Amino acid sequence: MRATKKSLAMTLGVATMLAVAACAPSTGGGSENGSTTESQNASEHAPSGEPINVGIITSTTGPLAAYGETFIDGFEAGLDYATDGTGEVNGGELNVTFEDDGGDTDRAVTIARDLIGQGYKVLGGTASSGIALSLAEQAEQNQVLYISGPAATDAITGINDYTFRSGRQSLQDVATAGSFVDVAGQQVLVFAQDNAFGQGNLAAVEAVLGAKGAEVTSVMVPEDVTEFTPFAAQVLDAAPTMVFVAWAGATSGAMWQALDQQGVLDDITVVTGLGDTSTYNAYGAASEKIDFLNHYFPGATGNEINQAMIEHVEAAGGTPDLFTPDGFVAAQMIVRAIEEAGGAEDVDAMISALEGWEFDGPKGSYTIRESDHALIQPMFQAKLVSDGSGGWVPELVSEAAPEDVAPPEAG
Structure with a gap:
């Protein structure tokens, strides 16, 4: 995986916020529910060696900076897990660009439009509910895949066909x-x-x-x-x-x-x-x-995926926290979507790959509900x-x- 990090100056300011997984993937993004033939076909049709661009927009400065940090820690751990440490999907290197929204909706939308203009078909991230809703709107208008992060607003669920979530919601x-x-x-x-x-x-x-x-x-x-x-x-x-x-x-x-x-x-x-x-x-x-x-704390569950996430984050000098699994699951979902769709160009195929998917993650058993993309998970x-x-x-x-x-x- 090649990661491009922009504006990742971390702050210690944290806004106090109310906080308030069925078939383990053998290669991270895959699932025992997925057809072997489908996975093979996806691999056969993937452009071998061609980089796959992924944009992650979240707060690394501003009042939600700490949440963005833990999300990114989890995302990097999730990509390592889901790609078996290769940073590649179907032979293509994942080129992940991390962008700082600073907690500002206009800034986040500008970043999203810029990435989409560069040809990015996969976006993820943000802890801000207001920003997530605006990015969901951009995803629908531009027909790209968007996977929201810790943003808890219920309005994300079912907002459009192009938007999913990797965290829980207020309900x-x-x-x-x-x-x-x-x-x-x-x-x-x-x-x-x-x-x-x-x-x-x-x-x-x-x-x-x-x-x-x-x-x-x-x-x-x-x-x-x-x-x-x-x-x-x-x-x-x-x-x-x-x-x-x-x-x-x-x-x-x-x-x-x-x-x-x-x-x-x-x-x-x-x-x-x-x-x-x-x-x-x-x-x-x-x-x-x-x-x-x-929603989560490191001792809430003892499954092997959670342990792998914790070990990766700590080895990188981070500390697992409330929203670390949201980043990890976002990475699992992105790898699954790209792997099953044979790349990131066919957005409809990526959507189909995620709808109804059952998989294991840091919290246990997850299911992406097909009808509205709610992420069903333990609490x-x-x-x-x-x-x-x-x-x-x-x-x-x-x-x-x-x-x-x-x-x-x-x-």
Whole structure:
């Protein structure tokens, strides 16, 4: 694999974000589900030795830089795994260009148009939901394959024929939250900031847990509030069976302290998403009282692919984290698409190669749902435990089966 990296200056700034695999491929991109004849035909028709261009657009500067770093780490590990270390598919070298979107939608679209103008037929990446939606639009307009990364917006699923995703979506987070209690006939209260992020989470809880028989209520907190005691008291007075917390930003610590001081965490099941490693120590004394839904942490699963990913990332000097598997799976999907299509020129063939594909990845068993390209995958329940030196680390409580947390079909 030849990698061209542009603007990869890394920053340590991280935006706190709510976080919140059936037949193992013998050569990474392939699957036991795939026809041997198809794979042979793809190899026969591939332009041997001709480079295959792949563009990865993600944040390597800006507020989501840390997410971009872990995505790229996972992508490089995934390409190594999926190509058996050759960096080639059907005899063609993968020429991967990494571009920094800086968290800016206009910049990302400009980069995408430039790559497409150079003849790139395969694009991937981005942790920003807004950017992912714009890149999906570019993919449809220009008829190229786009595989979104960690962006969690549900709107990516089913948006068009050309767009897939390599991570989970918000509806899967919410469905995992519902696995902590039997919500049928119970009150589930959403405690969130009164902004687009919070309202989106409320809508997802209503759609998923409401459909399972929960009575969904909410306490929505204005963004400019810094004193959370009155709102925590409202939660306690409502006496719900479960509280789903959707929160992001610098006020997280004060918010959790208020919930703890008001006794909410003692008397009610409180569920929120476990983010990346930078958030593990953000909950203070409340850490052991919170139930966490989780997309991924390195100890969530012990399968061989996960171990291979971890070893590759650590050998390269990185640290596996929340979105590392999203990069790894994106690489698996790209290799699969190119391999089965006999190259990257036939975009329709690449799409067909991915639709309905079942494969093993770092989290376990994955399926790309043919109807809307949702990525059906396991999710996890976790808790934070003391690491013995004043910090906190995640520990697996249970795995939620892919089918149990699958999002409703889009459209």
